[in-house]
Structures are given as structure tokens and as C-alpha cells.
Amino acid sequence: MAIKQPETLNPFAEAVAQFDAAAERLKLSPELRAILRAPKRELTVNFPVRMDDGRVEMFTGYRVQHNINRGPAKGGIRYDANVSIDEVRALAMWMTWKCAVVNIPFGGAKGGVIVDPRQLSRGELERLTRRYATEIAGVIGPESDIPAPDVNTNPQIMAWIMDTYSMHKGYSVPAVVTGKPLSIGGSEGRMEATGRGVYVVTREACKALGIEMKGASVVVQGFGNVGSVTARLMHEAGCRVIALSDVYGAIHNPDGIDVKLALRFVQEHGTLKGLPGATPIDGKEALELPCDILIPAATEGQITEQNAHRIKAKLVVEAANGPTTTEADAILHARGIAVIPDILANAGGVTVSYFEWVQDLQHFFWAEDEINLRLESVMTRSFAAVQAKRDLENCDYRLAAYLLAVARVAEATQVRGIYP
Numbered sequence: 212m213a214i215k216q217p218e219t220l221n222p223f224a225e226a227v228a229q230f231d232a233a234a235e236r237l238k239l240s241p242e243l244r245a246i247l248r249a250p251k252r253e254l255t256v257n258f259p260v261r262m263d264d265g266r267v268e269m270f271t272g273y274r275v276q277h278n279i280n281r282g283p284a285k286g287g288i289r290y291d292a293n294v295s296i297d298e299v300r301a302l303a304m305w306m307t308w309k310c311a312v313v314n315i316p317f318g319g320a321k322g323g324v325i326v327d328p329r330q331l332s333r334g335e336l337e338r339l340t341r342r343y344a345t346e347i348a349g350v351i352g353p354e355s356d357i358p359a360p361d362v363n364t365n366p367q368i369m370a371w372i373m374d375t376y377s378m379h380k381g382y383s384v385p386a387v388v389t390g391k392p393l394s395i396g397g398s399e400g401r402m403e404a405t406g407r408g409v410y411v412v413t414r415e416a417c418k419a420l421g422i423e424m425k426g427a428s429v430v431v432q433g434f435g436n437v438g439s440v441t442a443r444l445m446h447e448a449g450c451r452v453i454a455l456s457d458v459y460g461a462i463h464n465p466d467g468i469d470v471k472l473a474l475r476f477v478q479e480h481g482t483l484k485g486l487p488g489a490t491p492i493d494g495k496e497a498l499e500l501p502c503d504i505l506i507p508a509a510t511e512g513q514i515t516e517q518n519a520h521r522i523k524a525k526l527v528v529e530a531a532n533g534p535t536t537t538e539a540d541a542i543l544h545a546r547g548i549a550v551i552p553d554i555l556a557n558a559g560g561v562t563v564s565y566f567e568w569v570q571d572l573q574h575f576f577w578a579e580d581e582i583n584l585r586l587e588s589v590m591t592r593s594f595a596a597v598q599a600k601r602d603l604e605n606c607d608y609r610l611a612a613y614l615l616a617v618a619r620v621a622e623a624t625q626v627r628g629i630y631p
Contacts (some may be wrong), residue, residue: 408559
């Protein structure tokens with residue numbers, strides 16, 4: 212049964228529109244389109260958590276598995292006040308295509324809890340996490356669905372989920388989640404994986420488009436785990452990072468920001484605001500600065516029909532999930548601005564999550580340099596495949612990536628057939 216799309220645009224409508232464009236080009240049958248358009252399983256849980264003052268509050272969480280025809284479902288868990296079922300559906304679908312475009316044997320899933328974790332004490336956060344893990348324990352597992360960190364979640368939260376799941380099983384199950392601390396089966400290189408993958412794809416895109424990396428002006432929107440790692444690697448490659456932003460605003464220096472100084476400043480002050488040698492500007496203004504490379508690394512829906520005409524970058528690399536709307540995509544394409552889509556650009560995280568899962572199952576761990584070499588190989592090979600598809604089909608990078616990913620999932624779905 213097809214899922215009815217709401218009249219107003221939302222992340223899931225965006226995800227379905229992107230899928231439909233690829234399905235049309237691939238000439239998929241109506242039946243196959245219906246199967247791939249709808250999530251396989253959606254779990255909504257409402258659960259109580261006892262707060263520090265003795266009150267009991269109710270919270271709502273989700274876990275959505277979009278498709279598992281190429282392997283176990285894989286996808287992060289986010290804690291955010293704006294989490295919605297449509298957002299989680301969209302993120303699960305994007306995970307399906309992301310795993311397929313880098314050709315790792317996972318399907319797509321995503322989870323979330325409607326909560327502002329900054330309002331919780333550590334004890335409240337742990338109790339919420341363990342209760343949520345208990346509620347979804349029936350659908351997650353090393354062979355079925357492997358969660359990971361996402362917005363406002365981290366290795367400690369993954370450790371609590373792993374421990375809760377293990378307590379139910381009666382033995383340790385490290386492979387139930389990825390992004391864990393190293394002490395309980397985490398992988399070297401995992402924390403930097405997404406940002407490193409963004410850097411590798413940006414480098415390869417610059418080669419393909421004739422953009423000289425050394426001295427290139429770069430704007431990074433979002434200075435969390437992904438954006439900060441990407442900015443540091445771009446800075447180390449000789450790029451001129453002219454603007455950075457976080458939830459409190461943005462900073463700008465046309466001569467370049469010292470990213471290592473910015474990292475230290477954020478560690479000490481919790482924000483980029485007030486960084487010496489940089490001018491504060493509005494966060495939205497940062498997106499519209501003249502630059503060679505724009506890297507949105509915050510949340511979805513940042514480049515829209517309203518501001519796409521004012522984007523002045525030569526290349527946009529989507530470190531965040533879904534930062535560009537369908538209408539904005541068309542505008543950027545018409546203006547000759549190349550966009551490297553999220554399902555390729557930020558797939559470094561899920562790639563090293565796959566490495567972590569494999570290491571946990573084998574009880575055999577690799578060194579960080581080996582992890583980084585394997586990641587480099589996967590991301591370089593995946594970009595080359597998307598570039599070749601783009602050249603062959605004479606289309607933009609997003610459609611090329613979707614054509615590759617959707618075709619792989621469609622083939623697996625057809626080969627497996629419909630049970631019973």
C-alpha cells in the first residue's frame with residue numbers, strides 16, 4: 212500500500228520525489244516502485260521516563276526500516292525536539308540509497324526520539340535511552356537492524372543501547388550498534404569517518420570539475436562532528452575556509468579562518484561566537500557568500516526555492532542529510548552549480564559503521580590507518596561510479612547517484628521475489 216503524501220512538503224515527500232525521478236528514468240514497473248517507495252516497517256513507541264525530581268514524563272520515539280533486501284537495516288538514532296515520523300521515514304529511505312551507492316550490504320533504517328536532550332540530566336538521558344532501547348529491542352539486532360549515532364546522540368548513548376540489549380539477551384552483543392566507544396567494540400576512525408568521507412568526495416569532485424583545491428574558498432555550515440572534521444581536513448589540504456556556522460550563528464573571514472584555532476575555541480566556549488579574527492554574520496547569510504565550495508553540514512531543508520537563486524558557490528557538497536529541496540536542486544542545476552548529493556557525500560559514516568560491524572562479528576579489529584585506507588578506497592570508487600553514470604546519462608550528480616543506488620536495490624528486490 213502506498214503511503215499518502217501530505218499536501219505540504221516534508222522530508223519524506225522530498226525523499227519520494229527524488230526516488231520517483233530515478234524510478235522513471237530506470238523505467239521500473241509500477242509494482243516495484245510501490246514496494247521501494249514504502250517503508251517496510253514503522254514502529255512508534257510511547258514510553259514513560261522517571262525524571263530526577265520524581266515526576267514521570269511520557270516520550271515518543273520511532274524506528275523505521277525502509278528496505279532490507281540487500282542486508283540488515285542500518286541507520287542512526289537522533290534525539291531532537293523536531294523529530295517526526297515523516298523525517299524518520301525520509302532518513303530511512305535515504306539510508307537505503309546511501310548504503311547501495313557505496314555498495315555495502317545494508318538496507319536503510321532510522322530512529323528518533325522527540326526530546327531536547329540539553330534539557331535532561333545525564334541520569335535522565337540514560338533512563339530515556341535504556342527505556343527507548345527496550346521498546347525497540349524487538350526489531351533491532353546484529354542480523355536485523357543496527358543503530359548508530361546521529362543528531363544529538365553519541366558513543367555513550369550507543370553504549371547504553373548496547374548494554375541494555377545485551378542485558379536482555381544475557382550476554383554481550385557488541386554488533387547490535389555501531390559508533391560505540393573503543394573499549395566495548397567500537398572502531399578506530401569512526402568519529403571522523405563521515406567528515407573524512409565528505410573530504411574525499413569533495414577532493415574527487417574538484418578534480419572532475421577542474422576546481423583547484425589549494426586556495427579554494429570554502430564555507431561550512433554546521434560545526435558539529437561532521438562539519439568540524441570536514442573543515443579541518445579542507446584546511447589541511449590548503450583550502451581557505453572563509454566561513455563557519457553553528458546553532459548560535461556564523462563567523463566570516465575572507466582571508467581564511469584558522470580551523471584548528473576554531474576547534475580549540477569551541478572546546479573552551481561551546482560556540483564559534485567570539486572567535487578572534489572573524490566577523491560574526493547571520494547563519495543564513497553564510498550560505499550565500501561567494502565561494503568555490505559550499506558544504507551544508509547541519510540539517511535538512513537549508514537550501515530552498517527561496518535562497519537557491521542567491522547561492523554563489525561553484526560546488527555544493529551535501530554533508531548533511533537532505534539539505535537541498537527538490538525545487539532548489541532544479542534551480543542550482545539550471546545555474547550550473549554542481550551538487551554532490553548526501554547519499555554519496557556523507558556515506559563515509561555508514562561505510563566505517565559497516566567496518567565496525569564486521570570487526571565486531573569477527574572479534575578482530577583493524578588499525579586506524581587501515582580503516583582510513585579502506586574508507587578512501589570505497590569513497591573514491593563510489594564517486595568514480597557516480598561520475599561515470601553522470602557522464603553516460605548526461606544528468607546531474609544526484610540523479611546519477613540515485614540511478615546507481617535504486618537500480619541495485621531494485622535488482623535485489625526482483626531477485627529475491629515476493630514471499631509467499
